[in-house]
Amino acid sequence: MGSGFVTLFIVSLIIFAAIAVLPGDFAKVALGRSATPETVANFQRSLGLDRPVTERYVSWIGGAVKGDLGVSFSSGPGTPRTVNSIIGPRLKNTLFLAAIAALISVPMALLFGIIAAIRRNSWLDRSLNALTLVGISFPEFFVAYVLMLLLAVKLPIFYSLARITPGMDVVEIAERLALPVATICFGIIAHMMRMTRAAIINLLSSPYIEMAKLKGTAPWIIVLRHALPNAWAPISAVIAFNLAYLIVGVVVVEVVFVYPGIGQAMVDAVRSRDIPVVQGCALIFATAYILLNLLADVIAIATNPRLAHPR
């Protein structure tokens, strides 16, 4: 458990170091060339850039813990724009999109992975393998545009833009999010399925499975009662690992489908070099990633008593 928080601390240091090693003076860049030294100094003071690095880190991380991520560089002198006001409303949208994608892809990947492992080398396994190879090697934006071309332009079933407004009912939201969710799922199901299949096949070759087979146990009971309880640890690691792909997928998909999420906000901020917003988004993504990995470790320990007592 502790190691997760240590990692989080180091990650926050790395993300913060972004400001400390900043090449060039961002206040000058933000205000343009005509800014006088006084306005630059004023602007720096209002953003807190004139204070020492350690003090800035403490106040930044202290604020982040309390849910305050600082002030965006895009705020003009006198009109502060907080990072929260930029990414706050978008965070909910991204979490919503990611949660739906995860809820659909995780059970499907597990199901297909287990089926492929049981019916190894059958035509089903081979075609699933070919499909996952395609899912792994195609860029997200390619899958997104092909889906958009087929299912939104040629056959207008879904919408090519995922603009959602408050007050939409569930059916309409589902229609608008169908293509982004499908794009994300395609990529991560492929990754997850391959690794689940490998984990199960690895287990199926162990002696106690052979024993169960020799006893005449039915194949599905072998998998569900004998293999699966031992497979939870590798599978949960696989799932946590693949949520990194989920994050990447979310960023690209949000840009393709013009979905108002933090991935898009982060890309915009990188383009305008609005460091506080980039830091805020990165901290959120990294925290989510580390917490999920931690959860995978906890599941691994909970399902395998041997891990509860470290050597």
Add this chain to the structure above:
Amino acid sequence: MHIDHAHAPLRPIKYRRSRLSMLRKNLNRTSWPARIGLAVVILYAVMAIFAAVLAPFGEADVVSTEPFAPWSLVHLFGTDQLGRDVFSRLIYGARNSVGIAFITTTIAIFIGGSLGILSAISHPWLDYLLSTLADTLMAIPQLIFALILLALFGSSIPSIVLIIAVLSATQIFRLSRSLARNIAVMEFIEAAHLRGEKPPWIIAREILPNILPTLLAEFGLRFCFVFLTISALSFLGLGIQPPSADWGTMVRESATFISYGNITPLLPAIAIALLTVCINFVIDWFLDVASGLRDDQ
């Protein structure tokens, strides 16, 4: 050799195969996906090297007064938003997109591979230091980390190459470290130590030949990841900057045309997808050959 007893069945003499005949044998044994894969990879390489000869128009030349011209004989795939020839830009894109990904992967495999081997055979404290560093860098999702660093250093080709190379090197470091550790405990390494061989000799003559096939396969896989990451960055407008022709950037620039049912924006994306699939085919075949399991059957 005298043939005194011609009636006795002579066993054919088994010559040691030359490298060329080994290569021919391995090529004959390829499955059709691997053949297609190899052909496509070679085609891309030719396109990248001879782009200036093959392309009918220049990379950034405005050759038509008509932006977004339809497909025609003069402009095979039409023109883009500035009136540049899409077909020519696709060919130049092979040089830019594939070339930059190739350079990046080479740097990454060099850094990751050498540090990994070094880490496996040197003092435990250095091993610990390097491993901790790699683990920390891997604690942040790669694309997010790349975005932070790009915000910092701005997107220019050298900074993209270095950022992606260092981030990918962490994975290669892990692999080469564990591979080299397995080899480093073997008896023949100890024998070399006892003979008084120096570490550079041991690395070059004993460890490297044993882990090279796996590292080469990793090069291919890593190339796919690097290529996809750089394409995604370019697509997001943060990678290779215009006017250089790059496939990710080209998709981004013409993406609005998808809504009119035009497939021109998909061409560069297809080029990316085709290459990654084909490289995967080649890697599968290569691993098959390198493992030597089917040799002499």
